[in-house]
Amino acid sequence: MVNPDPSNDRHPPQTNAAELMVQALQAEGVKQIFAVPGEENLDLLQALHDSDIELVLTRHEQGAAFMAATYGRLTGRAGVCMATLGPGATNFTTCAAYAQLGGFPLVMITGQKPIKTSKQGQFQVVDVVNLFKPITKLSHQIVHGDRIPSQVREAFRQAEEERPGAVLLELPEDIAREPVHAEVFQRSVRAYAEPSPEVIDQVADAIRQAKHPLLLLGAGANRQEIGDALCTLLSCVPLYFCSTQMGKGVVDEAHPRCLGTAALSAGDYLHCAIDRADLIINVGHDVVEKPPFFMEHGGKTVVHINYRSAQVDPVYFPQFELVGDVAATIEALSQRLDGLTIDNAYFGRIHDEIRAQLSEGSDDERFPVVPQRLLAEVRAAMGPEDVIALDNGIYKIWFARNYPAYRANTVLLDNALATMGAGLPSAMMAAMLYPQRRVMAICGDGGFMMNSQELETAVRLGLNLVVLILNDGAYGMIRWKQAQQGLSDWGLTFNNPDFLLYAQSYGAQGHRPNSAAQLRPVLERAFEQGGVHLVDVAVDYSENQRVLIDQLQQKVCLL
Incomplete structure (x- = not known):
């Protein structure tokens, strides 16, 4: 008896839904996914391993989503992030609101337990889709693998279409493993009409x-x-x-x-x-x-x-x-x-009058450094194309007011959700996109500690980045508001780690200028050396009252 040709028994490997999802992302031009994967993402993780999309592993889901949202902000194309079910997905909520209010195109992909049969009951199960509906343009669970191409195309359309915003797609574990037969959709061409x-x-x-x-x-x-x-x-x-x-x-x-x-x-x-x-x-x-x-x-x-x-x-x-x-x-x-x-x-x-007022105090020698001198030194260290990414605090008002921007998207601040914790991941994304530019994250000590663990990610990625921490040992913005309202100075101060040792523990370099005159040389050396540098500078916000309250109340508009 002649054995049949073994090739007759071979069947081409069948694509599963996770692989189709990755193909659809590639059709959208996705080059990177920022993620903290979980058990429910493992099929998608394997599909990414076999693709040309880079996985950027972060230390917290917020770090992943803030980076993806900043990618959307800087490029106009939706950034993509991934997390697992339950706590992984809920850690995206602040970032979803950040992108939605800020108008930044963002696509979030989350996992979920099997929706057809599950032996784990309701363990870690949260109704993620409905949770995200109020803070996204679209929140949708994928229930059939062959629907992935149209649903991914629609997700990117909504995320990127004016006004841009956040979108969430939930891919359950059992759906990710299903065999599929659909083909991906290609991006459409969009144009806006001119008024008559x-x-x-x-x-x-x-x-x-x-x-x-x-x-x-x-x-x-x-x-x-x-x-x-x-x-x-x-x-x-x-x-x-x-x-x-x-x-x-x-x-x-x-x-x-x-x-x-x-x-x-x-x-x-x-x-x-x-x-x-x-x-x-x-x-x-x-x-x-x-x-x-x-x-x-x-x-x-x-x-x-x-x-x-x-x-x-x-x-x-x-x-x-x-x-x-x-x-x-x-x-x-x-x-x-x-x-x-x-x-x-x-x-x-x-x-x-504005120009004269804003130049006041730029050579002030006091230390801890006052905001006017701080801004002057940072502006002198940064070129026209260089990027600063601000976290949120009272210093944001000073930078918005006193720091001139010479190009679009070189001052990344959030005046929409105004969340703390976004400054460092946003700067990391800018450093990835613009490796030839100087990039600086500017954070209060309170905001920095909310996602400070991403220093490890920055070091691992080999980024060139300076992180400037404005250290006043307090939630300074709220403390200032507290003083404005004549309330007791209470409940808003804290202790910090030794930021130099903290930076070194992640493989970054730490610096602490001891005078206003030392600040710019420290920044220049950090940029020249390359790599990740943390600069811990003590800041004196006593000028807030004089400049932002008293002086403005005394001005007269000669209408």
């Missing part, structure tokens, strides 16, 4: 009739093509402009008509210009940011330019809305307004 010429003409007429028009740049303007279009507009029309915190750097803040950043909601010097304006061209306004001005009926005219219509509330109800391709809209307005003359004498005086 008639509407643009109407808005251009309103701007021409205004006596004191002012340009305001918000979070939604932080796109490269929008920045280019705004530069064209400012070359055609002599508008003065200012930005919200998350709009910093959309246009170079060294521009001679830049009034700076609205770090405070009201009462700052640039608010004198906002009060004087009779028309505000509001590009990229996002209601999640504290509004830098309040509308009143019968007050100033507001032109809303964004990818989406205005979310109306009691203090924001624009009279004109240009909805669609923001860059194309601004370019069209530039053509209509070319050659327009504006009486900018008042705005010019405000501009000079």
